[in-house]
Amino acid sequence: MKPIPLWVLPISLLLLFNPSNSADDVVKQTLLNFFKNLSNGNIPKDPKFFGWNSSSDPCSWQGINCDTQLSVKRVVLENLELSGILDTNSICSVSSLTVLSAQNNSIHGGIPSEILNCKRLTHLYLNNNQFSGNLPESLSRLNNLKRLFVFNNNFSGNLPDLPKISGLLSFLAQNNQLTGEIPQFNFENLVAFNVSFNNFSGPVPELGGRFGTNSLIGNSGLCGKLVEKLCPPPVSEKVSPKKRDVERVLMFLGYSLLALVFIMFFTFKIIFRKKTKGKEVEHKKKKAVMDSPINHSSETNDSKTPMSKSEYSMASSNESDMMSSSLVVLTNPAMKELKFEDLLRAPAELLGRGRYGCLYKVMFDDGINLAVKRIKDWTISPEDFQKRMRTIDQAKHPNVLPVVAFYCAKQEKLVVYEYQKNGSLFQILQGGESGKFYWDSRLSVASSIAEGLAFMHKELYEDGISHGNLKSSNILMNKNMDPCISEYGLMAVDSPAPSPVGHANKSMNQRRGRPDYPFKADIFNFGVILLELLTGKLAQNNGLNLANWVHSAVREEWTVEVFDKALVTEGASEERMVSLLQVALKCLNPSPESRPNLNQVVTMINTIKEEEEMPSIVSEP
Structure with a gap:
């Protein structure tokens, strides 16, 4: 065995003790x-x-x-x-x-x-x-x-x-x-x-x-349907003459059977025509009573949807005096003569259906247009509903759309607003016009919504009335393109807002012991609206999909990717956008107790606005 050269030993030790x-x-x-x-x-x-x-x-x-x-x-x-x-x-x-x-x-x-x-x-x-x-x-x-x-x-x-x-x-x-x-x-x-x-x-x-x-x-x-071009039918296999003859026989038998069914149907109809004549007359009478604009609009927009019990009972009631007195017109001089029958007679257009009811545009001859919210599946007594509407009416803020009138019966509840022709925040973001929806406008919208919501929370906290269904489609733009919160208080909150990161919800007993919970749910939903303003994307699934995506991007330190490309192209301040994103994430905190209140949110957003306006102030001579 040959001896190991002395120079090998230092190199071996170096590799042994320095593998990294x-x-x-x-x-x-x-x-x-x-x-x-x-x-x-x-x-x-x-x-x-x-x-x-x-x-x-x-x-x-x-x-x-x-x-x-x-x-x-x-x-x-x-x-x-x-x-x-x-x-x-x-x-x-x-x-x-x-x-x-x-x-x-x-x-x-x-x-x-x-x-x-x-x-x-x-x-x-x-x-x-x-x-x-x-x-x-x-x-x-x-x-x-x-x-x-x-x-x-x-x-x-x-x-x-x-x-x-x-x-x-x-x-x-x-x-x-x-x-x-x-x-x-x-x-x-x-x-x-x-x-x-x-x-x-x-x-x-x-x-x-x-x-x-x-x-x-x-x-x-x-x-396909999305590109408005029909797809060609699949190429069929060649059919043998015998198979073609069998198909013809089966087709003939099918047509014969169909003709027999039609003959039996018309025979049955003639035999029982006299018995059904009385029912048809009665049905026509009901249809004449039902020929009100709100119901007609509902049918024309969704003819396959059967009429609900509340629709039928409201229109078929003969107690017109009671209905007239049941429409409560609030402090609006232009509408003080408004009657329930006026809403029924005026042409109406179905604007949309939601989980909690339908929204109609009602048009009058004098050019006045109203928006009527028809609420369903809300188990609240007429007395409590009336008290709730009057309480909400007492809290007035320029960024909260006031109620013009309301109607409440046992099976029917309507809330009337002035129609806002400039649409909603949802429509602005959905319509592909986000490139014209500049950063300063979005920041101003966020500030106005927060201020209006903070005011309502302060005024209605003791009554426990939160918004209950805050979303961008309920943020309407008035004639000056200022945002107005619509449908405030038309849905009571009795369950926690969904957690964006799988936070365990509290038990029902704990929830009922938290009078501020509905207001914390509003704050969560406001956080979702902030994400929509920042990303240009619309929330689905109660905002969870958008919140999850943003949380994922922030965790991976790819925060800039979440911002609307229109804002980036415009040259909006990345620092300010990140600051507003941090406000949104605080509102979306999985723990309701850890979410800020609306006054704190207003302060944070207005601080960002002041920082945004600072350069222009400094540059003035």
Whole structure:
């Protein structure tokens, strides 16, 4: 056996007691190889990338972010005129990598299938490059992937089976040359989706009402209801002559049977015509009584919906004197002569149906229009309802829409408001006009709603009357485009507001012992409205979907992603938007006890407004 040279021993000890340095060197060399291939061997002219060399720590390099354990988590190389290729063999050997962004460069080639080895990858941004070829099937095996941006490239071929990624939140692939059918994603989970201006064909999948035609335009081969193009019928198999003869015989028998059924039906109708004649006359009388505008509007807007018991009993009541006296007109001089029959006779238009009732627009000959809220399934006595309406009427604020009149019977409750022709906050955000809904307007709307709600909470706290159903569709814009809270107090709250992060609810006994709970529920719903103003997205499922998405983005430190792109394009202050987002998150606290009261919310929002206005004040001579 040969003796071991003396120089081997120090090296062995060095490797034995310094294994981490060896691992760090591997990661460092891997990143340098990746960058060399991505930049086509050319170091960017941007001086901020000084430091990408073998003699420094990768965590100090520009574009690299590490966690507290000095593991590389994010590689962000954007807007650097990089013109090489994506070396997934190198970058995916960095096992701790979660975010890879190389957007806004000139990278060419394809995405190698070895992207599969980036197993912890959650965000992949390759948009605005010159990539080509197919998207590899291995992308669908990145189970942690949440956002995939590949738009503005030259990708072609069919999409991989991306719906297999259960946690995918965003997929943007517009402006490519992709073909085939659009797979059925889980559109309930997606918050961003766009495949416009490709070469997709076939039926449009069910988008769950989350995305419109803008996410599909530029694909002439698509068909279906959403793109208003009929899909061709499936190609049928060739039928043999014998089979065709059998089908003809069966068709003939079917028509004969159908004719026999019609003959029996008309015979039955003639025999019993005399017996049913009296019932028909009675039905016509009831129909004449029922021919009131509110009921007629209800039928014409939803003819398949049977008339409810409350609709029938209200219209068919013969006690007209009682009905006239039951319509209580509050302090509104223009409406002091309003009668219940006036509401029934005037033309009416159904504006919408909700969980708690219907909303009608009632139009009078003198040009006055009213909005009538018809409430259902509210077990409150007429006496208590009348007392509640009068109490609400005593609390007046310019940002709360006053009640003009109300009607209350045992089975019928109506609340009348002045009609606001400028629509609601919901319609502004829904109508695609968010680009004209500027930051200062949104901040002003948030402040006005908070002030109105704070005033009502203060005035009605002792009576225990909260809003009960606060949402953006109940924020109406008056003639000056100032927000007004509508339908205040038309629904009592008897259960906790849903928690956005799975907070355990208290028992019913505990809830009943908390007189302030309904007001805390209003604060939660106001937080959802703030999220809608900030994100430009509309809440569904009681605001839980939007709240969950925002909480997820904030936890991952991708807060800027939640803001409406129209606000970002406008150049709104990111600092102010983050401040308002923090107010929203406080309102959405899972624990009702930890939510701020409305006075505190007003103070926080007005502080942001003052900071927003400060530069213009300082700049004045």
